[in-house]
Amino acid sequence: MEVKVRDVSFSYDDKLIIDNFSCEFKSNKISAFVGGNGSGKSTLLKLIDGLLVPINGYVKLGSVNFSVNNSYPCRGKVGFLFQFVDRQIFNKSVYDEIKVGYKGLDFDKRVIDVINMVGLNESFLYKDPYKISSSERRRLGLACVLIHDPDVVILDEPFIGLDSRGKNDFLRLIKVLKKDFGKTIIVVSQDVDFLHKFVDYVYLIKDGSIFLEGDKYDVFSNELAMKSCGLKVPDVLHFSNLVLENKNVKIGYRDEINDLIKDVYRYVK
Amino acid sequence: MLSNFSLYYNCSSKIHSLNPLCKILAFLIFSFMSFMCFHFNVLVSLFLVLVFIVGISNIPFSVYFKRIWSLKYLFLVLFLLCFVLSRNFSFSFFLVCKLVLFVLYVLGFVMTTKIDDMALGFSYLFRFVDVFGFSAYSVAVSFSLIFYFLPCLVFEYKRIKMACVSRGVSFNGSVFALFKLAFLSSIKRLDMIRCSMLVSSSIRGFRWHFNDIYMIVCHLAVLVLILVRGVTL
Numbered sequence: 001m002e003v004k005v006r007d008v009s010f011s012y013d014d015k016l017i018i019d020n021f022s023c024e025f026k027s028n029k030i031s032a033f034v035g036g037n038g039s040g041k042s043t044l045l046k047l048i049d050g051l052l053v054p055i056n057g058y059v060k061l062g063s064v065n066f067s068v069n070n071s072y073p074c075r076g077k078v079g080f081l082f083q084f085v086d087r088q089i090f091n092k093s094v095y096d097e098i099k100v101g102y103k104g105l106d107f108d109k110r111v112i113d114v115i116n117m118v119g120l121n122e123s124f125l126y127k128d129p130y131k132i133s134s135s136e137r138r139r140l141g142l143a144c145v146l147i148h149d150p151d152v153v154i155l156d157e158p159f160i161g162l163d164s165r166g167k168n169d170f171l172r173l174i175k176v177l178k179k180d181f182g183k184t185i186i187v188v189s190q191d192v193d194f195l196h197k198f199v200d201y202v203y204l205i206k207d208g209s210i211f212l213e214g215d216k217y218d219v220f221s222n223e224l225a226m227k228s229c230g231l232k233v234p235d236v237l238h239f240s241n242l243v244l245e246n247k248n249v250k251i252g253y254r255d256e257i258n259d260l261i262k263d264v265y266r267y268v269k
Numbered sequence: 270m271l272s273n274f275s276l277y278y279n280c281s282s283k284i285h286s287l288n289p290l291c292k293i294l295a296f297l298i299f300s301f302m303s304f305m306c307f308h309f310n311v312l313v314s315l316f317l318v319l320v321f322i323v324g325i326s327n328i329p330f331s332v333y334f335k336r337i338w339s340l341k342y343l344f345l346v347l348f349l350l351c352f353v354l355s356r357n358f359s360f361s362f363f364l365v366c367k368l369v370l371f372v373l374y375v376l377g378f379v380m381t382t383k384i385d386d387m388a389l390g391f392s393y394l395f396r397f398v399d400v401f402g403f404s405a406y407s408v409a410v411s412f413s414l415i416f417y418f419l420p421c422l423v424f425e426y427k428r429i430k431m432a433c434v435s436r437g438v439s440f441n442g443s444v445f446a447l448f449k450l451a452f453l454s455s456i457k458r459l460d461m462i463r464c465s466m467l468v469s470s471s472i473r474g475f476r477w478h479f480n481d482i483y484m485i486v487c488h489l490a491v492l493v494l495i496l497v498r499g500v501t502l
Contacts, residue, residue, distance in 0.1 A: 024471035051434060088432040089455050090425075101438025148437040 001027050001062050001077060001184055007059035008047055010208075011188055017043050018208040020057070023200075025152070028184040030178055032195055034219075034231030037204030040189040042083065044205070045154050047188065049080040061152065079145030083188075085138050086130075094132070095125040104124055110147060117176075118143045119169050135166040142173070153177060154183045160189050171198055185210035191207040196220050197255050198232045204229055236260050277419065278380040283480055285381045289390030291481035296378050298488040302495055303371045311495050312363065314368050318491055322377045336376055337369065346368065379416050384462075406455040411468060414459050421458055426451035472489035 005026040010018040015038050025031045033041040037136045046052040048059055058065050061077055082088050091097040098111050111123060118139040124132065129140055138158070145153065157172070161169050175198060177183045195202075202219040204212040204226070210226045214219075220226065223233050223241070233241070239260060240251050249267050254260040284292075299318065306312055323333060344365050351361035382390070397498030399405050429450050433439070 049435060051431060076439075079437050080435035082432075082435065087428055088435060090429045090432060090450060101433060101436065147434050150437050 002060075003048060003152055003184060003186070004060040005044075005048060006057050006060070008044075008054040008059065010043060010047055010054050011053060012043075016208065018047065018054070021209060021253060023210065023213070025184050025186055026180060027151070027184045028182045028186060030174065030198055031201045031203065032187045032189065032199040032216075033203050033205050034188075034190065034192060034195065034229070036190075036232060038078075039205045039229065040208035041205055042156055045080065045156050045186065045188055046198075048152075049078050049154055051080070056129060059106065076148050077150055078152045078154065079148060079150035079155065080154040081138070081141050081145055081158060083160060085134075088141050088144065089129045089137065093126050094129055097129050097140060098144055098147055100144065102225075114143045114147045115134045118173060122147075124197060134161045135163070138162065138166075138170070141248075146177075149236055150183070152186065153185045155185065155189075157189055158187065159189060159194055167231035190231065192220065192226075192231055192234045196236070211244075271366055274378070277383050278328050278332060280327050281380065282325060284322065284377065285325040286480070287484060288379075288481040289382055289386040290393045290478060291477070291484055292378055292382055293394055295385075295484055295488045296374065298485075300371070302488075302492055302494055303367055303374075305495055309363070312370070314495055315367075318376070318488070319370055319373055321487070322374065325476055326367060326377055326381055327382055328377075330449060332380070333373060333376055336380075337372060340372065375416075384413055384417065387416070393448045408465055414463060418455065418459065418463075422451055422456040425454040425458065429454065455501050 003019060005023045007258075008018060008021045009016065011266050023031075033044060043052065050059070053212055057090060089097055094115075095111065098114065099107065099215055102110070104110060111125070115124065116120065120136060120139050120143065124136070124140075132140070138161070140252065141254055148234065161203075162170060171194070175186060178185055181250065187195065199216050202214065202216045203210055204219055206229045211229055212222060220234050220237055226233050232238075236254055236257055240254070241250050243251055243264065247267075251260065251263040251267065254263065275311060292377045299315070302311075302315055302318075323330065347368065348361050348365045351364050352358060379387075390405065391412045392406040395405045395408050395412070397405075398408055403473060426448065430447060433447070
């Protein structure tokens with residue numbers, strides 16, 4: 001499902017946080033908002049999810065104007081995983097937590113499918129959500145979102161608090177959601193080293209408006225723009241720039257550091 | 270705004286530095302005065318006491334206003350209910366004004382007193398329960414948390430509603446289910462605060478200073494004035 005954000009503005013306590021913002025998210029693509037602290041990324045996600053109502057402009061999900069018809073018809077088409085997932089959890093057991101709001105008859109089968117999909121198993125079902133690890137809680141949060149089979153999945157800083165294994169597992173899951181289920185995925189993260197591995201399109205945000213947008217290669221390689229937004233260039237790209245400067249060898253852009261090492265090795269040989 | 274209705278306001282003032290037991294006693298005297306208030310001149314006396322408290326609390330009036338504004342519907346409903354039952358506009362208006370003054374005083378009390386100080390003050394007040402084999406501090410902690418129940422309930426209600434909306438679940442038509450979840454969650458949250466307060470309890474004593482005695486004397490003077498003049502007028 002396509003998401004269109006048109007001329008959206010939002011203010012809080014008379015302070016303009018988002019100023020006339022327009023963007024578009026294609027289905028079966030992973031888009032990312034990157035920017036410094038307080039640039040308005042999370043506010044944008046809340047506007048897209050309908051948790052906040054814009055002062056002007058609109059958000060369209062498919063052909064439905066979400067900002068006008070905020071309440072029911074579109075609810076369930078968007079799932080949002082918060083940065084602080086503890087704020088999304090309020091039941092006594094994992095089973096009760098996932099059950100919230102699901103109206104289908106095949107509930108038990110669906111719970112097991114979803115819980116396996118996010119990398120948990122049936123033994124978690126009757127555990128207290130507050131007594132499992134933060135990484136497992138994040139997976140649980142995602143399971144609670146995915147059980148409703150949303151067309152658009154919004155992830156706010158999904159890698160915070162995860163170790164490298166947890167990050168890789170989560171990354172694999174995001175890729176599955178995109179490839180196998182054709183979800184539209186919107187991610188906010190400051191972890192550009194990790195983000196560049198899987199996003200397709202990037203919006204660089206500064207002071208509530210788009211500073212730069214484009215293919216991830218175009219945005220992440222613009223060192224000046226990244227620095228002016230308080231972000232660093234991904235290590236892989238920084239390294240390839242160094243090789244170009246010092247050895248005059250253009251090795252191009254690689255998603256994985258291993259591919260980069262192979263390229264460098266090939267040139268050295 | 271209701272979710273932070275009774276949150277402590279961190280600043281320095283004469284009211285903040287008062288002995289918690291003194292604040293509780295002053296609060297009880299003011300509550301009694303509100304109870305005794307049947308005439309307009311008594312209401313004015315209460316208002317003057319309140320202006321004095323608000324003035325020296327160093328908390329901007331806008332903070333008081335925003336917090337009391339969050340209860341506007343409650344006041345409106347009470348006014349309408351009172352008006353329907355009594356058929357007397359001035360009586361209903363008077364009653365709501367009295368309630369507003371009382372709530373403002375409660376705000377002044379909770380915004381200038383940390384929860385552990387409040388529990389400490391109540392534990393001195395409830396020392397007599399030790400005779401019956403109860404822990405005065407434990408009773409005091411539970412009593413202090415009463416002030417935080419409503420904001421906690423509102424906070425949990427909003428949090429759970431937002432969590433459901435973010436997952437794509439709509440609670441249209443099942444507000445009761447949402448309220449039940451919020452109620453259970455807020456009890457759990459307050460219980461956690463209670464446990465942490467009981468674990469980290471360090472009962473310390475406090476002395477009476479000039480300001481404490483001055484505050485109690487001021488309240489008692491107004492109370493005497495109300496009893497002598499106000500009620501009989």
